[in-house]
Amino acid sequence: MASKLLGNYPPELSQEEEHYLLSNLKDWSIAHGLAVRPAPSFIQPSQDPSGVLATTAPVTVFPSLFPGSCFKEGLAIQNAYNKLYSAIARDEAWLQSIVEELLGIDDFVAKLWQTHLTVKKQGYAQDLSLGLFRSDYMVHQDPSEANPTTGLKQVEFNTIASSFGGLSSQVSALHRFLFELDAYPSSTSSIIKTEALQQSRSASLLAKGLATAHKAYVSSSANLPLCVLFIVQDPERNVFDQRHLEYALLAEHRVRSFRLPFGETLSHTRLGSDRTLLYTPPNSPSTTYEVTTVYFRAGYSPDDYPNDDDWSARLHLEKSRAIKCPSILTHLAGSKKVQQVLATPHSPHLKRFLPDEKAAARVLATFAPIYPLDNTQAGKEARKLATDPASASRYVLKPQREGGGNNIYRKAIPPFLENLPETHWPAYVLMEMIEPPPLRNAILRNGELQRGGVICELGVYGVCLWRDASGPEQKGEILESWEAGYLLRTKGDQSEEGGVAAGFGAVDSCCLVDD
């Protein structure tokens, strides 16, 4: 694919073309909330103490080229992924076996598990669970093949706080708008076409997920007004991304929602007698809402739990009768260790959760081999690969914790492991590097245009509402499941970290090309 096109795409712009393209991009983005609050490095908070300034979210100027077959496959298998991860979340015994391997290593996982056990002792008060998932992929071209085939390889599967669903809808609309304006030079006309530009309906489809849970919730007899509660970080620069979901929830479903900073959970919520989660907005102390659904956009990282109170808050929410998005078990299902055991060659686990052989085969094809660094046979092989500089250069070492960052790449792995006590090695997994095709684009960030080679990551959203097993012999059932649009995140290829929120990448949309 890319080899054919890379030379020409995106084209060089004349000064006038660039001016037209960027002035339209900058105005459209603000007019449509494709925005973030400015970083302190751009505008010092003291200059805008009340936080009214905003700036264009980091975006690519052009839609990135993406193999059409990979894109369609990513969307097509999302329902299978929904099935897989909701089945894992429903299998407490299996999750326990995974978590136990991490207990001595990963305090965060240990704390989450302990929280789950505490609730379990009392009994869960809600058997519905909501997942707003995102499965992240890169396009992989096997470098060892003479005639390399392209396919999707999974980077990670997010079961909590899957972000950018709001901005993703906007950036695909932005690129279509620029195309309709002829802001892209005519030399791109054989590539950027209406049918090639993929619109992402993620904001609307994720909001529909929250609305579906909201409506499936069985109210207490208290006859209180109902709401969805967004548990958020504070401050949140990426607030507009979340706001688009709130606005869609209200406009398209007439469902009220509130934002509650995670750290204020215990101040403003309490549990009713049947563990109904009651929220009293500080602005309206005389009105109490019954919370149908708790949507976590915080609480996914140890940084969100500076105090013991924060763990009390998580326990409090988990105990409640509100539907959690996600529950702690669903949160744990997204840990890298789970991804690793599924992707360990010849693993029996995938079949266990996804008995449909065809679906399982398609899902399996998206796994990059992942090895544990433990004392199993696969672990021993992995240690050999990781400590030899020659073989290590095809791998990345990833901590099992969530949250991005701290990956160790290629030749840096052997010296890193040398300095790490072997008892800590099992906190990491070794994953074959995905080798994405070379691409180029231009990214607008803080008003600066950066051009060059880029790496794209496709995220496919999935919504799944299920009922947990009511007894040890049951497996529960899926009530609703759909693919919910996509995200393309693009970063300069000199950086090997992902995550636009962390300041490394940009939101993007797909311009499909033949492989």
Added chain:
Amino acid sequence: MASKLLGNYPPELSQEEEHYLLSNLKDWSIAHGLAVRPAPSFIQPSQDPSGVLATTAPVTVFPSLFPGSCFKEGLAIQNAYNKLYSAIARDEAWLQSIVEELLGIDDFVAKLWQTHLTVKKQGYAQDLSLGLFRSDYMVHQDPSEANPTTGLKQVEFNTIASSFGGLSSQVSALHRFLFELDAYPSSTSSIIKTEALQQSRSASLLAKGLATAHKAYVSSSANLPLCVLFIVQDPERNVFDQRHLEYALLAEHRVRSFRLPFGETLSHTRLGSDRTLLYTPPNSPSTTYEVTTVYFRAGYSPDDYPNDDDWSARLHLEKSRAIKCPSILTHLAGSKKVQQVLATPHSPHLKRFLPDEKAAARVLATFAPIYPLDNTQAGKEARKLATDPASASRYVLKPQREGGGNNIYRKAIPPFLENLPETHWPAYVLMEMIEPPPLRNAILRNGELQRGGVICELGVYGVCLWRDASGPEQKGEILESWEAGYLLRTKGDQSEEGGVAAGFGAVDSCCLVDD
């Protein structure tokens, strides 16, 4: 009206209520393009050289109270105003008599008239004209009456560059959103109600006006792509207001538009053999568009014409076969002198242009008495009123030029006239001060909340497309006419200047109350 409510509205907010209201307001406004580029006094241009920052447009936190009967009357008579002003614009001989009185005094009017005459000599190439009007009013309570009645009094009638149609739609949606969120304290529930909040569809209805002209335009035989041309100032902090019209034009009518800084008109447009206006976008030098409609968002003030070339540009556009919004005659029809002669007591002019007696009476009722400062009988009376400090305190002295600013108020009038040579007095008109009811609100500007007494100005938009007279005995005909939504602009009552763009006011929406 206000006396009953003023004590309670808007209510004091607790810290929590204010936090909830403002955080929702600040996020919603950016997410929906209710925004401006920050003023240099807020963010120095050197900090954002490429202009990616934006901030919430100055807005009122609450919708302002407005007498329902006045609001409905303002909207109801807009069609009569469309008729009136399009008839004036079609009556060149009458306009000439007005303009001639200003020729020695107002260079700008003289230059506009000269430009018209130059085109007239050659013959106009287009007999369709478009007006996107805005009639501005204040609520007036006659202080001399024991039981004061409220009514609308016209401040001015805009025939060129009527602004804020884009933001007005957004601010009325913002206030409705805040109401739906229960962000307004429950003590307002008898006032802020769904049926009291007035949505303004101005962005869509003004864009429809441009689209109607675009479609009425008869193309040349050149078979070029067609477009609407926005003639703009550069830079333009209020760009999102204009962009909303562009986006509605494209989304709702599939009509292409371009923004052209007024100063670059001659570089990028030319006239074809039949005076078809041809525009070649600098970003796409190989594509030429035929301009159907020229929409002026610049060129209304002498400041827009620093060089002779700028007058050549205005002539060039006027000469062209494109439909002008507005033509020079329409532009001149909006001069204060016209408003003055219409509003001079016992003037015969209104009847001339608006033969429908009922409609004329309703329009007349919105005129505040306006006196010339010339040698007519009315002028002599006015001079007496203006030079006596006692009577002057009920008047405002306004320059006949467009653009706002430089008004002289009440007791400042006598000393001002004392220092002005009498030959210059006819450049001003004396207008009875409108006495608006006392109101209060809070305005958010650059992140700062200012509370206090306010004055509101209602602008009613009107769209009118007409055909000019084809001979001296004809009067032409109106092809389309509609009321096009409204604007409420609110400013602190300590400032006596209007105009949000000039940094003095805020956009607002109407919450109707019984008189």
